[in-house]
Amino acid sequence: MEPSLARYIWTHTKKQQLWILMIVVLSMIPYFMSFDLPKLIINGPIQGRGFEQPGATQPFMRLHYNLPFIGEVQFFSGFQLDREATLFALSLVFLLLVVINGLFKLYINTYKGRLGERMLRRIRFDLVDRVLRFPPFYFKRVKSAEVATMVKDEVEPLGGFIGDAFVQPVLLGGQALTAMLFIVVQNFWLGMIAAGIVAIQIVLIPRMRRRLIVLGRERQLTARALSGRVGEIVDGIGAVHVHDTSNYERADIAARLGLIFKIRFDLYQWKFMVKFLNNFLAQVTPFLFYMIGGYLVIQGRLDVGQLVAVIGAYKDLPGPMKELIDWDQARQDVQVKYQQVVEQFTVDRLIAPRIGVLTIDDPDPMTNPLSAINLSIADDGGAMLLDRVSLQVKPGETVALVSTATGGAEALAEAFARLNWPDSGRVASGADDLLELPEAVTGRRMSYASSDVFLFQASLRDNLLYGLKHAPLTSVPYDGAAADQHRWNMHEARLSGNPDLDIHSDWINYASAGATGPHDLFEAVRRVLDAVVLSRDILDLGLRSSADLTRHTELARRIVELRAALRTRLEHEGLSGLVVPFEPGAYNKEATIGQNLLFGAAAGPELADRALAANPYFASVLRQAGLDRTLYEMGMEIAEQAIELFADLPADHQFFQQLTFMSAEEIPTYETLLQRLKNRPHEAVSENDRAMIVTLSFAYIEPRHRFGLLSDELMSKIVAARNLFYENLPPELQNAIERYDPAKYIAAATVMDNVLFGRVGKNHPDAPDRIRSIVYDILDELGLYAELLDVGLDFNVGSGGRRLTSGQRQKLDVARALLKRPDFLILNRPLSALDQRMQDKVLRNVLEEARRDAHSPAIVWVVTNPAMGMMFDRVIVFDMGKLVEDGTPETLLAGNGIFKELLS
Amino acid sequence: MLLKDEVGMLQRVPLFSAIEPTKLKLLAFTSDRVSYSAGQILFRQGDEGDAAYVILSGRADILVDSDSGPIKVAELEPNSIVGEIAILCNSSRTATVRAASPLEVLRIRKDHFLRLMSEFPEMTIEILRVLADRLSHTTADLIDARSAK
Secondary structure (H helix, E strand, O other): OOOOHHHHHHHHHHHHHHHHHHHHHHHHHHHHHHHHHHHHHHHHHHOOOOOOOOOOOEEEOOEEEEEOOOEEEEEEOOEEEOHHHHHHHHHHHHHHHHHHHHHHHHHHHHHHHHHHHHHHHHHHHHHHHHHOOOOHHHHHOOOHHHHHHHHHHHOHHHHHHHOOOOHHHHHHHHHHHHHHHHHHHHOHHHHHHHHHHHHHHHHHHHHHHHHHHHHHHHHHHHHHHHHHHHHHHHHOHHHHHHOOOHHHHHHHHHHHHHHHHHHHHHHHHHHHHHHHHHHHHHHHHHHHHHHHHHHHHHHOOOOHHHHHHHHHHHOOOHHHHHHHHHHHHHHHHHHHHHHHHHHHHOOOOOOOHHHHOOOOOOOOOOOOOEEEEEEEEEOOOOOEEEEEEEEEEOOOOEEEEEEOOOOOHHHHHHHHOOOOOOOEEEEEEOOEEHHHOOHHHHHHHEEEEEOOOOOOOOEHHHHHHHHHEOOOOOOOOOOOHHHHHHHHHHHHHHHOOOOOOOOOOOOEOOHHHOOOOHHHHHHHHHHHHHHOOOHHHHHHHHHHOOOOOOOOHHHHHOHHHHHHHHHHHHHHOOOHHHEEEOOOOOOOOOOOHHHHHHOEEEOOHHHOOOHHHHOHHHHHHHHHOOOHHHHHHHHHHHHHHHHHHHOOOOOOOHHHHHOOOOOHHHHHHHHHHHHHHOOOOHHHOOHHHHHHHHHHHHOOOHHHHOOOOOOHHHHHHHHHHHHHHHHOOOHHHOOOEEEOOOOOOOOOOOHHHHHHOEEEOOOOOOHHHHHHHHHHHHHHHOOOHHHHHHHHHOOEOOHHHOOOOHHHHHHHHHHHHHHOOOOEEEEEOOOOOOOHHHHHHHHHHHHHHHOHHHOOOEEEEEOOOHHHHHHOOEEEEEEOOEEEEEEOHHHHHHOOOHHHHHHO | OOHHHHHHHHHHOHHHOOOOHHHHHHHHHHOEEEEEOOOOEEEOOOOEOOEEEEEEEOOEEEEEOOOOOOEEEEEEOOOOEEOHHHHHHOOEOOOEEEEOOOEEEEEEEHHHHHHHHHHOHHHHHHHHHHHHHHHHHHHHHHHHHHHHO
16 A cells, blocks of 8 residues: 555545645635725725715726736726715625635535545545455454454544645645745844744754654554454453453553553643644744844834834734644644554555456356365464375365364365465466466355354344355346435445445345245255254244244235144144133233233333333223222232242342242342332322332233232223223324234234244143144145245344354354355365264265255365265375375275274 | 142142241242143153152052053152152153143252252251151062062
8 A cells, every 4th residue: 555645645636636726726815805895894985985075976896907018907987886885885795705705615625524535435445455355364463353443443534634635735835935925025134033933943843743753653553452452352251251350351451541541641741842832932933023123123223114014914924834733743643643554454465456356247167176286384383284285176076184183184175265375385276276266266166164153243144145245246226316326326436446336236146056036045045054954943043033024924914824723733633722822802811911901012112011010001091990909909919929938038049030020139129119018008109119019910920820819800800901901092102012913913023922822821841842843834834934934034143143053153154155056165174063963964964965956066074073084985184284095985994094093 | 729729738748748838838939830631741761850740639650661561650649749859869760650630730840949958958858758768668668579589
């Protein structure tokens, strides 16, 4: 990258810089005109000069110039206006100039701001673009948080500076020079005094600022290191807690903050010191004028008029000087920041742009063998991972790489994936060096999965399809405002040197997954998920999450059918007792009182959980239904029972899992509340306390808690209250609740709850498992299995995929590699988190799935267990970084080598 | 059946008779009420022991696998406890228990049961007494069996 900031800015913005300079110069004309106008107004119409006679008029807007050689030329004789009319006319001109000056300022500021923002965008993009081209080994040494903070924070001040980079010095320098010249014209020697002081400023101040620059650099580096450390703490939070090192981390952060504080404080001290000196020098000049000039006047060598003129002219000098010095300060500041960032982003062996160039059309299949030729790879410490290894993998061949602990098979797999670059020798595809092939070939015709999986924080689907998103394949039709917006986006992107690729285009390469479009892609997805034995997990996720109804319309449409099928099936198997369905006119004994009252799923915070009892409308419904007192008394009874049962237990006792009314922390609160409210009449209890108590009754389930608080009368009252609640539901609560309707899908509830549409009875120990398998059966029978899998694919995997288990992450990674249908499938201990039985199963499935439809990719698999090698055409054994055996599993087994030894 | 009735039933189980009613209530509250129809299996021989069961109503058979199929070795009546051995020994179930009629049981989870034992020594002593009693019975049976040979 360009090391000099000034040159970087000039290269990319010279036209704009010149344009803005021209505008600024142009804006000077009305600016200076507006200086002259007040004098004209006061002297003319207000004080009456030129209007001495009553009824006298003066020309307005007369255009006449004294041109050299020609003499006076009059272009326009002007309007004759009397005194008042002239006042109004001149005032209006003044107003006009105010508007013009304002508009100029607005235009200039907007233009400069936009220029700065565009450059900022360009710089940030350039930086990220370089990150995408860093060689793999570089990432072993940088912390991601530091790179992020460079891209985001450290270049930020550049945006503000870029607009002023050239205009400001020219303008302010011009102003200062004019003022200087004016002083010199008034009196040469006084002018020299002023020039001398300015020279001192110019020499001294930058010298003092050198320390500021050093401090500024330190500040930047320490701040960057801090963000790196904070990032590390977040990533390694588990290690921190496991080892009780949180206080060590606290100390480390405090020490860093202390250092940053010291640097910043030093910086302030110096900054203000420089400022003080600068101000002092600026003020010392008038002192010299007064003293020396005054002395000269007394001596009679200078007349008073000149001195006054010089002092008058001097007041225009410090302003521009000060701003110029400030500009210089800003320049040095951003220059330091820029250099710091550029240094970090200047890396040897950057991946050439042509490797990652955008390629729309799919490359031809890789029909050449993949080979390692005299390949040596050392780790960062210099130890040899691979030592002059030569081998060739032919297309269609399945190869198991078996490795002893120091074997180096992983390094070979990484070299095939271009994640580890050779120290000597090379990796080649046919005659071509693999590292020279564009990613459009290696990224589409080869795929790689390893035990070290990275998932993006997005849905399972996005992560699975990530490997297919190589290029924008469709042009999205935009119309109306969206089209304008799109055009603007693309135009701006080009102006900032960003690519004009449309992120909203369809990037998924369906063909490489063996599909023709979105409609049949799912088949391919399902097959790879089945192959890695991940479908069941995803189905479970789907059952437990609420479906996005804009996407999964089929579920909602056939919900009635589904529910009916479940009932029939349960009856058929004699399991009707397992689920108690919700019925609009009946009390559901397996549901809580709250659920029975509400008979719907809370879709907003207003009626959810604890807010329900406090909701004024809900409370009024309870009053009308005559339930407020009953439920209050019930709550009191529950509180008493719960406290009697649990008061003596320590807060971490496992029995508290059974207490659904209140948490262990709330017990003391309820204990005091109970004492206070006991024997107090219901009417005398405050709204808040009442809600606290009534809330307890909402969580009550008779068959589960067995306090004997539910009578038939109470149940029918609750059902009546339910109807009352919906009859007069105020508009602001309409969207806070979704009423249970046997014929309608409940968007706020999970898929499982929707299908069940009822509660599973508590007194059947294996009910949940049985019901789940029945639900799967039914979904499959009704052809909704795919839909449910699709719901599960909406699951967000969390930061780095941490919401999945490591086994699930690894399976997903393999599925992603398989989905591409590559010519070379490289798998580097891909399933290490699974047990051996599961690894064998997935291995068998993957071998089969990869060869489906007469496809025959080469598969290179670094196996975790030598026995897995028996399933491959060929086994290659590595020991101490060397290839020691190579052949079919049968021949190796027949020999007496390491493979046989490892197997036994 | 309500919590307080369950407490009454638990009091009649010899194992729990020495424990004060409030603690029994806690035990009842934190345990699950489970119902089985005749013929359903509570647990099978060889399963991992994760809970003990107190029979509240109905009857159940204890079956042991043999070469000629399961043999019924005993019958459980209300107020009896079953399945506690597997919990105490961390072993698998030594027999299968099957409901012989509609059955109501209280299922006490393993961790709850162990926690109760550590908190209420009187219960532990009672369990020891019952176990010792059973052991002496078994020993007597063994002597009978040997001498009858």
